[in-house]
Amino acid sequence: MKRKFHNPYYDIAKKYRDNGNPDSAFRVFNQAKEFGIENKDSLSTASSLINMAILLTNAGDYFGGQETSIEANKYLNEDDTNHHYYLGSNYNNLGIATYNLKDYNNSLKLYDSAIKFSDDSLDTRMYLNNKAMVYQEIKDYKSALKIYGQILAKTSKNEQEYARVLTNIAKTKWLEDSNHNPVPDFLKSLQIRKKENDLWGQNSSYAHLADYYILKQPDTALFYAYNMYTVAQTVKSVTDRLEALQKLIKLSPPKETKHFFNVYEKLADSSQNARNTAKNQFTLIRYETEKSKADNLILQKDNDGKRYQIIILAFGIILILFTGTILYKKRKQRIELEAQNSIRDNKLKTSQKVHDVVANGLYRIMSKLDNQETLKDSPIVNEIEELYEQSRDLSYERPKSENHNFHEKIFDLLKSFASESTRVILVGNSAPLWEKVSELAKDEIEHILQELMVNMGKHSKASDVVIKFEQVQQKINIYYSDNGIGIADKPRPKNGLTNTGTRIDAIGGTITFDTKVEKGLKIQISFPVS
Incomplete structure (x- = not known):
């Protein structure tokens, strides 16, 4: 990340981040943030917060990523060109977190802001690619293809980027038209990625090929799923290994399915535990920082004994509240679900009784009146018939639900x-x-x-x-x-x-x-x- 400031903690945090130690990186970036605040260095503070926000988003804590990026924006000035790079990066992270929370309209707006402040063509194409993915998600394929076309026209000198965009275009055309054959472009991208030794790109190609053949040629889909799993293991991507295992479970012979399911179950559990640990660790780091500030104030006013009592009490209350909140929410959700289903069943039973008792009773009365010549054309017969139609319509009503997700x-x-x-x-x-x-x-x-x-x-x-x-x-x-x-x-x-x-x-x-x-x-x- 570009910078024009001196912060002794910042370079240390970057090394931890680049070496795959997110916990240590987050902790030291937090120290770098505090150093920036103490020295009234807004750019140093903002850059540290942006890195923390990206780490949170990557760990799956999308609300935490949003909150930290918004905090970073407070230290950036849109009128200062030296801040534009950081604004672009920060809005991109906000776009990613918002996209993962399925708020697609706001995600598009945030990517537009990232593009507005981007001062690097490669970054701009990355932000455009992210925007196109949102359009693809909401099935606006024409808008997605238009953006991918703009990116493709500027990627002739970058083989890896060209392969990525070519793959995205082929997939989008296939999603738009199920009769479109994306395989030639998928294979072309795969060959480029093999030549460039782009393992992450190869992983993507194998996933797309397996998805395309899964219904058309299951044996071919199984071959590409195996390849995806092998590459995912090489690049140590837990997410992609889980995706590949899902395909293998679905496509493999029964004897192998059990093996892959056991592997999937263990990996899914450990992955979820790791993500939860990371999110909790990040939360704890920020909590410890704020607690440390509070402790310093307490030390100025009270003795050591009272300080430790307050810390222990605060920690105990937080733990109890945290546990109680989770249990309460879980119980409340289950009770609400059961109550909704009970109401729905009662409505159906009531509507059926309306049909069986009221509507059918009215129909018998109408039949009797129709057989009496003196009353056949009487207004009261028409009124009874209208009441019968209303009661029958009521009996056919069913509770409606929105099941888009x-x-x-x-x-x-x-x-x-x-x-x-x-x-x-x-x-x-x-x-x-x-x-x-x-x-x-x-x-x-x-x-x-x-x-x-x-x-x-x-x-x-x-x-x-x-x-x-x-x-x-x-x-x-x-x-x-x-x-x-x-x-x-x-x-x-x-x-x-x-x-x-x-x-x-x-x-x-x-x-x-x-x-x-x-x-x-x-x-x-x-x-x-x-």
Whole structure:
């Protein structure tokens, strides 16, 4: 990063960052920030905060990344050209964090600000590429292709950048038109990346090729998925290894699927723990800095004994509040979900009673009156008929729900049943899987899965629950398995299971209980896509 200031902590922090030690880098950048504030060096302070914000965003703490970037902007002057480079970098980080929080409109505006203050052509093309990715995400493919075309025209001397843009153009054209064949451009980019020894680029090419062939030629997709996994291991990218393992689980023969699933499960757990540790560590570093300032004031007014008592008390309160808040939010979410589902079921039952009792009763009265010549054309018959139509329309009303991000809704629902004694693992629950599923089917499947998880929580005593989602031709299959006590015989048709059977019948699906396994329970749910 460009700079025109002297800060003894800054270079040390950069070395930690470049050597892959984000915790140490964050801590020393925080010291560099404090040094800048003490010496009234706004550029030094801003640059340190920007680096801290980028580290937070990279660790998945997008709210923390936003907050720190906004703080950095307070020390930058848009009218000072020496600050423009830092403004461009900072707005780009804000754009990335906002994009990952799915606030796409504001993300586009932030990338525009990054481009406005960029004084380097390579940086400008990077910010443009990020903006194009937002358009691709919101399916505005024409705008995305227009930007990629602008970038491509200026990348003739940079082979790696040319390969990246060529790949993005091919993928966008394929997303825009499923009949478009992106393979020639994908392979051309792959050859360039091999020649340039660009392992990260090769990883991207193998991922795109596997995605393209996954439905057309599964064997070819499996070949590219293996290549992606190998390269991801070489570059030590946990995210890409997880993505490759998901493809291998879906495409591999049954014997190999179990192996890849076990690898995926261990890697996913360790990755999540590492990300949580990093975010907590960054939070703790900033907390310790603020606490240190408070301690210095206390030392001036009180003795050592009181100081330690306050520190211990403050730490205990924070720990209790932090733990209590998490437990409260989790319990509140589950109660709200159960209440919403109860209200929805009651509305459906009420509407059905309206149809069975009121509408059908009115229809019988109308039939009798129609058979009496003296009353056949009476206004009262018309009024009864109008009341019948209204009651029938009311009975057909169903609660409506907005399920645009249904995969996230299912993720939140199933993960809410995880606890210290029970792990819940999801495989294949992606946005594309649910795109063509009807709202009715989504609603019923949500209730079915909730019922299964409630039964699991009450009766199974399972420590591991795995739910796998897949689409085979025009059917969605959901495989549930746990290592609990299982069901000794056929499931007894209590209210929950009866409702589950009714719901799956309503969408033309089937549900199968496998009670012959040695331990635990396996259930398969299948239903048509539309």
